[in-house]
Amino acid sequence: MGLTSKSTGLSLLKNKYDIVKEDRDMIVIALAGNPNTGKSTLFNTLTGLNQHTGNWPGKTVSNAKGTFKYKDKKFLLVDLPGTYSLLANSVEEEIARDFICFGNPDITIVITDATCLERNLNLVLQVMEITDKVIVCVNLIDEAKRKGISIDIEKLENRLGVPVIPTVARDNKGIDELLEIIYQMINGNIKTNPYRLKYSDEIESIIKEIEPILIETLGTKYNTRWLALRLIDGDKAIFNSIDNILKKYSI
Ligand SMILES: Nc1nc2c(ncn2[C@@H]2O[C@H](COP(=O)(O)OP(=O)(O)OP(=O)(O)O)[C@@H](O)[C@H]2O)c(=O)[nH]1
Ligand SMILES: [Mg+2]
Numbered sequence: 001m002g003l004t005s006k007s008t009g010l011s012l013l014k015n016k017y018d019i020v021k022e023d024r025d026m027i028v029i030a031l032a033g034n035p036n037t038g039k040s041t042l043f044n045t046l047t048g049l050n051q052h053t054g055n056w057p058g059k060t061v062s063n064a065k066g067t068f069k070y071k072d073k074k075f076l077l078v079d080l081p082g083t084y085s086l087l088a089n090s091v092e093e094e095i096a097r098d099f100i101c102f103g104n105p106d107i108t109i110v111i112t113d114a115t116c117l118e119r120n121l122n123l124v125l126q127v128m129e130i131t132d133k134v135i136v137c138v139n140l141i142d143e144a145k146r147k148g149i150s151i152d153i154e155k156l157e158n159r160l161g162v163p164v165i166p167t168v169a170r171d172n173k174g175i176d177e178l179l180e181i182i183y184q185m186i187n188g189n190i191k192t193n194p195y196r197l198k199y200s201d202e203i204e205s206i207i208k209e210i211e212p213i214l215i216e217t218l219g220t221k222y223n224t225r226w227l228a229l230r231l232i233d234g235d236k237a238i239f240n241s242i243d244n245i246l247k248k249y250s251i
Pocket of ligand 2: 040
């Protein structure tokens with residue numbers, strides 16, 4: 001018997017990421033970001049768990065999971081390993097990007113470091129190519145202030161086309177605002193319009209050729225435009241990821 005797309009999604013979460021939703025309505029949130037930006041600190045604040053934190057990069061190497069409630073909703077939060085990009089140059093990058101693409105989280109929060117925002121925006125743009133359900137946290141606002149850096153949150157939000165929340169995760173600042181934005185997004189009260197890179201006509205026309213084939217094979221559950229771009233890149237890791245999805249979950 002063929003699997004329904006809903007059950008396929010659930011078995012993917014279970015088998016590949018060891019994620020079990022307590023109930024079907026549970027909302028999955030991925031926490032992405034460069035190393036050392038405060039992902040685990042935010043994860044611990046929201047879930048009450050004790051994921052290892054510290055001031056050296058690369059502490060979280062696999063994805064930790066925890067749950068929390070807000071108003072009438074239950075959330076499952078996945079703390080992804082810190083990565084500078086999603087080009088799958090390392091195991092961490094592969095875990096993070098496969099989860100964002102194939103794990104189909106309801107929301108992806110990208111935590112950025114206010115003291116070096118420009119570098120962090122690289123990952124934000126890459127995540128926004130995969131999904132439009134993105135919230136950006138500009139964390140370490142206290143450190144930025146100390147260094148005389150001020151961030152125009154409203155302008156950033158307008159340019160990125162997704163909600164941007166300033167936070168000091170270590171001191172619980174901005175967490176209430178973040179929770180409310182998550183809630184409003186889940187309820188469909190916030191529509192995002194993520195900034196997307198424009199490619200040359202040549203690349204766009206190749207995407208037009210590849211994408212229908214991907215849709216035929218994988219359906220519309222995954223971001224086939226992004227997958228097409230990776231194939232154009234000649235990205236071998238994405239071949240393996242697609243292969244695994246096809247083999248294991250008989251899509
Ligand atoms: N000053 C300040 N420090 C923070 C803030 N948020 C987190 N930290 C500190 O920054 C360090 C790194 O935080 P983590 O939560 O471990 O960072 P991470 O993103 O999970 O790191 P990786 O798992 O290595 O990617 C810790 O020492 C935190 O206490 C903040 O808003 N302000
Ligand atoms: Mg961490």
